[in-house]
Amino acid sequence: MSRGVLIKRVEFREDTTPTSEDIDHCDEIKVSGIGDSSVTTFKQECEETAASTVVIRGSTENIMDDIERAVDDGVNTFKALTRDDRFVPGAGATEIELAKQISSFGETCAGLEQYAIDKFAESLEVIPRTLEENAGVKPTELISKLKAAHQGGDKNAGFDNEGGGAAVKDAVKAGILDLYLAKHWAIKFATDAAVTVLRVDLIIMSKPAGGRKPKDNPNWDED
DSSP states (O other), X not given: OBOSXXXXXXXXXXXXXOOHHHHOOOSEEEEEEETTEEEEEEEOOOTTOOOOXXXXXXXXXXXXHHHHHHHHHHHHHHHHHTTOOOEXXXXXXXXXXXXXXXXXXXXXXXXXXXXXXXXXXXXXXXXXXXXXXHTTOOHHHHHHHHHHHHHTTOTTEEEOSSSOSSOEEETTTTTOEEEHHHHHHHHHHHHHHHHHXXXXXXXXXXXXOOSOOOOOOTTOOOO
């Protein structure tokens, strides 16, 4: 079964003739069997082609859906790289460093504003905490080690999933990187969602519930 096929679409006007660049060429077209399915294969030896086909096979629909999402995420990541090719340290290092700097900024503020800033910094720890929980590591112990490493000036310190236990390593040297653009929009959308919920909560709390109140019935007993 072929899924996630990328097709280049070219539209022509009625009064124009397709050129050789628009038509392109194919070296071989054949029908081959993949499992119980017959697939028409277009083979092209040219290395400069921009078209490709991804054939996904799996024992269940759930596995194929997971693979399809992985391919889709990879294509979207490459698409985002064409817009902004910057990276940030992965393995939770970026979130811990942001939390540290935001907490330092919160110490310069006073009143309820400082409390809100501290909670925002604490919320950024959900990414490394989730990574550690999925790896079967105690998140409290490792979060403390990550904070200590960042307080010591190691801005790239992240979770070492291969080291065993609550281990910390340099994410940049290990080649663990996250796309800057994806991280930027993830934090922005999460912040907007939280602010929206807080606004709705204030509206609900400030307005009493409406509707008619039940009248007292003299025939009702205490139960």
